[in-house]
Amino acid sequence: MTLAIIVADRDRTTQPLLAAEALRKAAAARGLTPPIEVRVSGAVLGAIDPAVTPDVLLLVGDVAPEGAPQAGRWLRADIDAVLQDAGAVLTRALEQETKASAGADRPTRIVAITSCPTGIAHTFMAAEGLKQGAEKLGHDIRVETQGSVGARDGLTPEEIAAADVVIIAADTQVDVSRFAGKRVLNSPTKPAINDGAALIAKALSEAQLHGATSAAAAAAGGASTATDKPTAAGAGVYKHLMTGVSFMLPFVVAGGLLIALAFAFGGIYAGDQDGTFAHALFQIGAKAAFTLMVPALAGYVAFSIADRPGLAPGMIGGVLASQIGAGFLGGILAGFIAGYAVRYMSRWIRLPRGLEGLKPVLLLPLLGALVTGLAMIYVVGKPTAQALAALTTWLQALQGGGASTLGALLGGMMAVDMGGPVNKAAYAFSTGLLTNGVYGPMAAVMAGGMTPPLGLFLATRLFPARFTAAERESGPATALLGLAFITEGALPFAARDPLRVIPALVAGSATAGAISMAMGAQLRAPHGGIFVALIPNAVSHVFAYGLAIAAGSVVSAFALRGLLRRLA
Known part of the structure; x- marks a missing residue:
């Protein structure tokens, strides 16, 4: 096993030099002569040859992995811990590498977190996609879902410590401080839903080491893997x-x-x-x-x-x-x-x-x-x-054709990517308007979001020859998701033939949104689907609103009949 060491501190000069010398002596006592690079005050002493690829690279202090040599494994240690007992720090680092090497033949251990803005559909669909992908690839995985009711199946410190890679499949910001020293891949939920196995393969090859502060390293016992990449830098x-x-x-x-x-x-x-x-x-x-x-x-x-x-x-x-x-x-x-x-x-x-x-x-x-x-x-x-x-004044004054056009636009946006950026843009816009007493766009958005799963269910019953046996079987469950305003229930159908399915769904959602706005339907709650109608005054013009959703579903169903090919 080959070892290399980098010691750095942006504020101090003497301590890094002393730590480097202590590590040199501790390594010599174990029969090792690792190259040791010291970075202080903008100067680099004993720079390691970039061509060197050690089995273990020990990063001590404020070392940014960017620019460091490639290595089989990166470990981190704290300067103060090294000054107290360099031998103990070096021993812990070497033991950690030995344990990792001994477990090389075991299944890869993955931990993951999934989360989406509403914490209902994408959160759990992404978790299921990752679980299926891990099973397909023969890896072990534990997934924590951060949904609308908080974190479920929370990851334990022991599971995190044993993990080889961490996957964050989220459309919202997730606190990753507990993964200091772990290889982490950040991704939206959609890749996990569409192909969990591909996302896992990407994580194993491209995950970046997540930064550990000195304090965190010391608390962990003086050595752990790390990166100094800011957790929020990649978030858009x-x-x-x-x-x-x-x-x-x-x-x-x-x-x-x-x-x-x-x-x-x-x-x-x-x-x-x-x-x-x-x-x-x-x-x-x-x-x-x-x-x-x-x-x-x-x-x-x-x-x-x-x-x-x-x-x-x-x-x-x-x-x-x-x-x-x-x-x-x-x-x-x-x-x-x-x-x-x-x-x-x-x-x-x-x-x-x-x-x-x-x-x-x-x-x-x-x-x-x-x-x-x-x-x-x-x-x-x-x-x-x-x-x-x-x-607000313009929206409140909308009537007739203007209201229908806005409703068609918002409703159609809900079906374009079913939970993606376009869908969420329409949803966020309508939700924000609730604070100003404008409730019509929210009704159009919910109608447009409920229509795709309901239209697909109707199509599987009216035109079964255009769907696979599995799709026909999943029709009732898809309808329930639609009734609950979970547009993502349509995603499995759209994934098979997006160029035909999505236009059909957009047509139905735009129809539902247009009728909703034209009828003057208003919705005071931003979620809940058809079940909100059971609450008095939560939805105005309830029967007209139901008609809008039914009409949109019928339009989608017949559009699917015209666009999809017969399978049998």
């Missing part, structure tokens, strides 16, 4: 926005349904009936739950970008957006301003090592809140409020 605007939406949804659901119940008990003027039960429900829904919607959206967009230091500035910006009248659009802007401001300040502000702890609890929240607050008050707040007011 879409993922940040969907993280905010996922945390906002519970406030929207609770608030909308409580307001609907208030109207059921006290009529449309329930908010004016002081001292009544209906007034209490209205206060909880409209004055409490809805008040927190925009701050939650902004706060968790910022959290997705900048981690915990971004949460307070984002929520403060969200409160200001609500006070100014900028609504959900202002909340989105506040979240991105706070997140990126805190993220870049975290990189630019350098403090002595002993004061670094002040950054996340004092400097970053203070400066982030200041930057975000001033930007909302003096720069973006009022223009955004004016734009939102104009949008």
Whole structure:
């Protein structure tokens, strides 16, 4: 076994040199003469030849793996732990490599997390795809689902420690701090749903080592694998926005349904009936739950970008957006301003090592809140409020052809990628409008999202020759998913023949959305499907709304008959 060592510290010079010498002596005592590279104050001493490929590369201190030589395995150790007992650190590192080599013939151990904005469909479909892929490839896998009811089947520290690779299949930001020192692959949920085996193969070949801080390394016993890649650096605007939406949804659901119940008990003027039960429900829904919607959206967009230091500035910006009248659009802007401001300040502000702890609890929240607050008050707040007011007025005034066109657009978007970015863009737009008392687009979006699975179920019954036996058998389950507003139930059908299935589904969803808007249907809850209709006043024009969904399903079914080839 060949060994190489890199020691680095951006703030100290003497300690890295002493640690390197201690490791040199400890290695010599074991009959080893590894090359040792020391990086201090921009200088590199004893640089390791890039052509060297050791079996084990021990990274000590603040070593960024970028630019380090390739190695069979990377391990990490803390400088202070080395100075206390270099021999013990080296022994632990070598024992870890020996154990890993001894277990080379065992099945590959994989742990994974799946998550999506609503935490209902994609979360569990991705988990099932990964499990099937691992079984196909002969690997062991444990999947933690972070769904709408929280984490299920949580990964234990022992399972994480034993894992060879970690897969994060998520459309929202996931906390990966517990995977420090592990090879991690980040992916959307769609690859896991479409081909879990291919995603697992990609993870085994392309997963990158996730960074471990010195403190984490020391707590782990002085040695572990690591990378210093920022966890949020690869997350795009879409993922940040969907993280905010996922945390906002519970406030929207609770608030909308409580307001609907208030109207059921006290009529449309329930908010004016002081001292009544209906007034209490209205206060909880409209004055409490809805008040927190925009701050939650902004706060968790910022959290997705900048981690915990971004949460307070984002929520403060969200409160200001609500006070100014900028609504959900202002909340989105506040979240991105706070997140990126805190993220870049975290990189630019350098403090002595002993004061670094002040950054996340004092400097970053203070400066982030200041930057975000001033930007909302003096720069973006009022223009955004004016734009939102104009949008609200236009939507409320829509009638006839204009309403039908908007409904067709929103409904059709729900079926374009069934849970993907286009679908979620329509959903986020309509959900945000609930805070401004605009409920028609939400009804069109839910109708458009329910139609694809229902249309497919209807087609499997009316035109069975155009579907496989397995598809016909899964028809009733697909219908139940449609009734629950889980559009992803249509994905297995679309995966077989997307160029024919998706246009048919888009046609039906656009029809449902257009009829819903034209009939004036309004929906106060952003999820729940047909079951929301059981709650008084949650859906207006219930029968017209049901007609819209039925018409869209019929259009999709007959479009599928015309586009799909007969299989038998």
